[in-house]
Amino acid sequence: MENFGSIESFIRSAEAGSFAEAARRLSLTPAAVGKNVAGLEARLGVRLFLRSTRRLTLTEAGQRFLAEVSGSFAIIQNAVANLASAEGQPVGTLKVSMGLVFGRLYIVPLLAAFLARYPGISADWHFDNRQVDLIGQGFDAAIGGGFELPPGVVARKLAPAHRILVAAPRYLQRHGGLTHPDDLHAADGILIRSPQTGRVRNWPLTHRTQEQCPLRLNPRMTMSDSEAACAAAEQGLGIALVSMPFALPYFERHSLVRVLPDWYVDDGNISLYYAEHKLLPGKTRAFVDFVIEQFKAQGLYQRFSAV
Template structure:
C-alpha cells in the first residue's frame, strides 16, 4: 500500500510538474510528497525527476515509468471509487468546467433533477470560458465547444455549435435590405473577441445550400461574450455574430431577428469532454449520460441548430 501511495505521488507530480501542486491536490505537504517520491526512486534504483529550485522535469526513466503506470493507476483508483460508492450508487465530488453563461442558462437548471437521481454526488462546478486541462487540473468533465482534443480525452457531441447574425428591428428599419453577404459591408458589426487568444477571428458564412462566403462585417465594436453582444444588438447598435445558445432566447422573444437567415457559421460542436479510462468513475459516467439524455429530451440540439 505504501508503494501505491508513492506511485500516486509520482504520477500527480509528473502531471502538474510540481511537488507543491501535487501535494495540494493530494491533501499532503510538499515535503511528504517529495519524500514519498524519493522512497520510490530508492526502491526502483533510478532517478525519476530532475529537480531544481524552479522546475521539476521527468528523466528518461521517469517518462518511461509514467507511461507504464499512469493508466493503471487511474483504473485502480476508479475501481476503488466505484466500489466505495454509497450502496453501489455513484458518489463523490464531481468537478466540472463549463462556460459561464452557457452553464448558467442550460446546465445549472438541470442540477435539481441530477441530484434527485444521484444524491451522493457533490457538484464542484467551475464556470470559465477558457479550455481547461482535464487531466492536469483534476476535472472529471468539461462542457464547451471549439476545444482541441488532447490525447487521453474523449468528446461526446451535445449539439452543433452554430453562430448566426442578429440585429434589432430598430437597427434594420430604414436600411437597404440585406439579402446577400456582400450587403453586410456597410453595416455596423458587433464582433466577438476570442477569450483564448484575444483576437477577433475571421469567419466564413455557410448557406443552407452549402455555398460559402467570407463574413465582411465592418467592426464597430468588439465583445468577448456572446450574451453581451446580444444585449448590445438589442439596443439597436449593430449586427452581431453570436452563438445560437445565446441568441435563441432573444430570437424567440422577438427582441432580435436573424439577418441573412439562410446563412450561418458552422463552428463545430458543443460537446461534453472527459478523460478516457478503461473504467470510468461512476460519478462521471452518471453525469455524462445524464447530460446527453437531457439535451436529447429537451430538443436542445434542434433548438440550437441554425439550419
C-alpha cells in the same frame, strides 16, 4: 508495497511539473506531496525527479516508472470509485469544466435533478471559456465547442455549434434592406475576438443550401464573449455574430432577431469531453448519460441548430 498516496503524489507531480500544483489538485500541502515523493524515492532507491527552484523534471528512471504505473493506477482508481457506492449509486467528487454563460444557462439548471438522482456525487464545477487540460488537471469531464481532441480524450456530440447574425429590431428599422451577405459591408459590426489568440476570426457564412459566402461586416466594436455581443446588439449598436445558445434568451424576450435567417456559421459541435477508460468511473458515466438524456428531452439539439 507502496501505498496509493505516494504513487499518486508522484504521478500528479510529474503531470504538473511542481509539488505546489500537484498539492492543489490533491488537496494536500506542497510539503506533504514532497514528503510522499521523497519517501517513494527512498524506498525505490532511485531519484525520480531533478529538482530546481522553477520546475521538477523527471529523471530517466522517473520517466520509465511513470510510463509503467500511470495507466495501471488510473484503472485501479476507477475500479475503486465504481465499487465505492451507496446502495449501488455512483459516489465521489465530479470535477467538470464548462463555459461561464453556457454553463449557467444550460448545465447549472440540471444540477438539482442530477444530484437528486445521484446523491452520492458532489459537484465541483469550474466555469472557464478556455480549453482545460482534462487529464493533466484532473477533470472528469468538460463541455464546450471547438476543442482540440488530445490523446486519451473522447468527445460525445451534444448539439451543433452554429453562429448566427443578430440585431435589435430598432437597428433593422434604421438599416433595412438586408437580404444577402453582400449587403452587410456597410453595417455596424459587433465582432468576436478570440480570448485565446486575440484575433478576430474570418468566418464564412453558409446558406441552408450549403452555398458559402464571405462575411464582411464593418467593425464597429469587438468583444471576446458572445453574451456581451448580444447585450451590445440589444442596445441597437449593430449586427453581432454570436453563438446560437447565447442568442436564444434574447429571442424569447424579442429584444433580438436574426439577420439573414437563411445564413449561419458552422463552427463544429458542442460536445462532452472525458478521458477514455476501459473502466469509466461511475460518476463520470452517470454525468455523461444524464447530460445527453437532458439535451434530448429538452430538444436542445434542435434549438441550437441554425438550420
